Amino acid sequence: MDDTIIIGIGEFVVVSDNRKISTLGLGSCIGTVIFDSVSKISGLSHIMLPTIGVAKKEKIGKFADTAIPAMIDDMVKKGASPVRLRAKIAGGASLFMFTDDQLKIGDRNSEAVRKVLAYYKIPIIAADVGGNRGRTITFNPATGELFIRIVKKGPDESTIKII
Amino acid sequence: MEEVILSDSQRDALQEVANIGVAHAATALSQMVNKEIQMGIPKVELIPFENIADHLGPMEAVAAVFLKITNELPSYSMLLISQESAYALADILIGNTPDTSKQMLTEMDESALMEVGNVMMCAFFDSLAELLSIPLIPGPPAFAFDSPLAVLDYILIQIGEVADKVLLFATNVQTEKEKTFEINIFLVPEPASIRIILQKLGMDS
Numbered sequence: 263m264d265d266t267i268i269i270g271i272g273e274f275v276v277v278s279d280n281r282k283i284s285t286l287g288l289g290s291c292i293g294t295v296i297f298d299s300v301s302k303i304s305g306l307s308h309i310m311l312p313t314i315g316v317a318k319k320e321k322i323g324k325f326a327d328t329a330i331p332a333m334i335d336d337m338v339k340k341g342a343s344p345v346r347l348r349a350k351i352a353g354g355a356s357l358f359m360f361t362d363d364q365l366k367i368g369d370r371n372s373e374a375v376r377k378v379l380a381y382y383k384i385p386i387i388a389a390d391v392g393g394n395r396g397r398t399i400t401f402n403p404a405t406g407e408l409f410i411r412i413v414k415k416g417p418d419e420s421t422i423k424i425i
Numbered sequence: 426m427e428e429v430i431l432s433d434s435q436r437d438a439l440q441e442v443a444n445i446g447v448a449h450a451a452t453a454l455s456q457m458v459n460k461e462i463q464m465g466i467p468k469v470e471l472i473p474f475e476n477i478a479d480h481l482g483p484m485e486a487v488a489a490v491f492l493k494i495t496n497e498l499p500s501y502s503m504l505l506i507s508q509e510s511a512y513a514l515a516d517i518l519i520g521n522t523p524d525t526s527k528q529m530l531t532e533m534d535e536s537a538l539m540e541v542g543n544v545m546m547c548a549f550f551d552s553l554a555e556l557l558s559i560p561l562i563p564g565p566p567a568f569a570f571d572s573p574l575a576v577l578d579y580i581l582i583q584i585g586e587v588a589d590k591v592l593l594f595a596t597n598v599q600t601e602k603e604k605t606f607e608i609n610i611f612l613v614p615e616p617a618s619i620r621i622i623l624q625k626l627g628m629d630s
Contacts, residue, residue: 269475270474270475270476270477270478271474271475271477271574271578271581272474272475272585272589273475286478286572286574287478287571287572287573287574287575287577287578288575288578289571289574289575289576289577289578289579290578290579290582291578291582310474310578310581310582310585311582311585311586315586321589324474324585355575357489357569357571357575357576357579358491358567358568358569358576358579359567367582394569395571395575396571396572396574396575396576396578397575398572413485413486413570413571413572413575414486415529415530415570416528416529417528417529
């Protein structure tokens with residue numbers, strides 16, 4: 263029986279029972295996995311924007327600078343060791359090409375996530391970011407593997423990668 | 426952050442707007458492919474971002490055309506064509522013999538689909554402009570082929586700073602006979618634009 267927990271855009275989750283955690287269709291959004299390989303306490307967040315700015319405070323899961331600190335807090339409260347935390351990140355693509363795209367929100371999102379993780383001194387041990395393809399990701403706390411699936415575009419394309 | 430709440434009658438009014446817009450888009454498609462096109466009943470719903478996946482249906486991969494209205498009624502629109510429909514539609518548009526074993530879109534297919542999406546959405550916006558007496562000028566279209574969630578997150582990000590929910594006008598258009606085009610049209614107005622639409626319809630209180 264597959265009891266994978268799937269989170270939506272702007273949400274995060276922390277597990278301590280080795281259940282797999284997943285999020286679907288990351289475009290310019292970023293999926294951030296943080297885990298402690300000893301206690302197996304693991305978190306996944308699906309942020310959509312770099313900073314909360316003046317937005318309403320209760321939706322902290324949408325922003326890199328509020329979602330990730332809240333997730334780390336929750337992990338440490340549940341018994342994760344702050345010094346053992348490692349991160350894997352995926353997403354931050356630019357699916358649509360615009361000639362005048364000064365925005366590049368995918369890149370700004372990855373930058374923001376990297377900044378928050380650096381602040382907490384959490385090393386990013388694997389990353390699959392940028393490009394122009396959406397990603398569906400699933401993290402297995404038992405093995406520390408992050409499965410990344412993209413939509414098949416051509417007949418010979420490989421669509422699964424593990425980081 | 427603007428909290429948008431819709432009454433039943435406001436929802437009905439928006440549904441009628443969507444109905445008219447989609448009818449125009451479907452007519453435009455029908456003229457381009459020279460086939461009769463039927464449309465489904467549009468759905469107008471306020472959906473929290475985190476639940477958006479539940480409203481996208483079972484499509485694995487889609488050809489997506491994105492258009493943005495920047496002037497008086499800032500809004501984002503996305504036309505999603507299911508993978509099989511995109512293959513079939515591209516063959517018809519380019520004049521190729523339908524290839525049922527097709528496994529990918531060529532660059533030419535992509536530009537043909539982008540043009541169809543552009544024409545359909547412009548027809549949609551023209552009817553909306555007339556109905557609301559607001560000039561609506563869409564920006565250039567952009568194309569992507571990917572999962573529906575991954576393409577729609579582009580829109581959610583645009584309104585993410587000011588909203589937690591999207592107002593989704595969604596519908597299906599398809600041909601009557603054996604060949605079905607599964608096309609979904611989404612219109613996501615910014616919260617301030619939703620208010621303007623309701624005002625113009627005399628439904629703002």
